[in-house]
Amino acid sequence: xxxxxxxxxxxxxxxxxxAMEAQAPTKPASPAAAPAPAPGIIRNWGISLRDGTSxxxxxxxxxxxxxxxxxxxxxxxxxxxxxxxxxxxxRADESADFTIEAPACRVNVTTRDAASPGPFTAHRDGxxxxxxxxxxxxxxxxxxxxxxxxxxxxxxxxxxxxxxSPK
Amino acid sequence: MIRxxxxxxxxxxxxxFAVPAQAQLQDRIQLTATNAVLEFQEGVYxxxxxxxxxxxxxxxxxxxxxxxxxxxxxxxxxxxGATVASGSGRxxxxxATGNVxxxxxxxxxxxxxxVVHASGEKAExxxxxxxxxxxxxxxxxxxxxxxxxxxxxxxxLKSRSMRNRGPYRIELRxxxxxxxxxxxxxxxAPKSR
Numbered sequence: 285x286x287x288x289x290x291x292x293x294x295x296x297x298x299x300x301x302x303a304m305e306a307q308a309p310t311k312p313a314s315p316a317a318a319p320a321p322a323p324g325i326i327r328n329w330g331i332s333l334r335d336g337t338s339x340x341x342x343x344x345x346x347x348x349x350x351x352x353x354x355x356x357x358x359x360x361x362x363x364x365x366x367x368x369x370x371x372x373x374x375r376a377d378e379s380a381d382f383t384i385e386a387p388a389c390r391v392n393v394t395t396r397d398a399a400s401p402g403p404f405t406a407h408r409d410g411x412x413x414x415x416x417x418x419x420x421x422x423x424x425x426x427x428x429x430x431x432x433x434x435x436x437x438x439x440x441x442x443x444x445x446x447x448x449s450p451k
Numbered sequence: 452m453i454r455x456x457x458x459x460x461x462x463x464x465x466x467x468f469a470v471p472a473q474a475q476l477q478d479r480i481q482l483t484a485t486n487a488v489l490e491f492q493e494g495v496y497x498x499x500x501x502x503x504x505x506x507x508x509x510x511x512x513x514x515x516x517x518x519x520x521x522x523x524x525x526x527x528x529x530x531x532g533a534t535v536a537s538g539s540g541r542x543x544x545x546x547a548t549g550n551v552x553x554x555x556x557x558x559x560x561x562x563x564x565x566v567v568h569a570s571g572e573k574a575e576x577x578x579x580x581x582x583x584x585x586x587x588x589x590x591x592x593x594x595x596x597x598x599x600x601x602x603x604x605x606x607x608l609k610s611r612s613m614r615n616r617g618p619y620r621i622e623l624r625x626x627x628x629x630x631x632x633x634x635x636x637x638x639x640a641p642k643s644r
Contacts, residue, residue: 434485435483438480
């Protein structure tokens with residue numbers, strides 16, 4: 285039953301709304317009688333987060349599995365432990381920018397941050413930039429990705445080629 | 452006979468896959484380090500601790516700290532109609548600091564490769580003027596000698612010329628002049644009989 289409730293909540297989250305951040309945790313239907321819901325695994329978890337002012341999609345999290353990292357008594361946990369993360373960032377015109385993938389990761393949907401001590405890859409299809417490393421922290425507020433170990437970035441040589449020399 | 456056929460197929464397959472892989476390798480520039488911060492909106496890549504930049508057959512750079520600005524790609528912006536800063540999609544600037552060591556590989560005569568070693572405390576590259584400015588005990592070593600600057604050595608990537616800011620010293624290797632016509636000219640001294 286509780287598992288179903290979680291799935292329903294995830295379904296709501298998938299729709300993604302600007303007002304989501306402001307939404308207060310909903311109390312369980314019968315808090316006095318029911319025990320705290322056991323954290324359940326949600327398959328094909330995903331969430332699109334929009335800018336509160338413009339309404340444009342800022343970042344999209346999706347994963348093969350997710351489980352609430354902390355049970356705070358609410359139906360909408362803020363922190364999730366996800367498996368098979370795919371994090372997509374979007375530009376101001378909602379075109380895709382970077383895609384970050386990690387086998388395991390902790391996501392905070394309130395702050396829109398993601399972090400993992402494990403390996404990850406990040407790539408941008410437009411210009412072929414590929415980044416790998418171990419341990420990352422994606423800070424959505426500051427629009428930055430911090431990598432703590434073994435960073436490897438590959439860029440196309442054409443991106444740094446100089447203009448032909450004058451004859 | 453069968454062995455020969457298998458061997459031939461293996462060689463052909465190896466060549467088939469090795470050539471594109473090599474071409475792909477030369478098309479890529481690899482940046483490695485212990486730590487990095489990528490700022491998405493500004494396109495700033497900041498790497499530090501054991502930084503190494505490698506462009507196969509072109510250059511190798513090592514330093515303590517590297518900051519590269521590579522704004523949003525122009526191609527993607529064109530398809531989406533987004534407005535991006537001019538010159539975006541390409542490396543705009545690069546600043547390497549702390550024990551900067553650069554090796555340039557240049558094609559020499561007879562298929563040889565000449566290696567130019569450059570070192571200093573700071574190297575700056577700006578895409579607008581396409582020059583590499585080396586400061587902090589700048590030093591450039593080629594096969595024929597060494598150029599030691601006091602203030603800055605400036606390498607123009609467009610014209611492939613070198614200039615300096617402030618006094619400098621050039622040390623030539625003695626063997627460079629050994630076979631030079633400068634020291635092996637005929638004289639008017641009487642020939643010994």
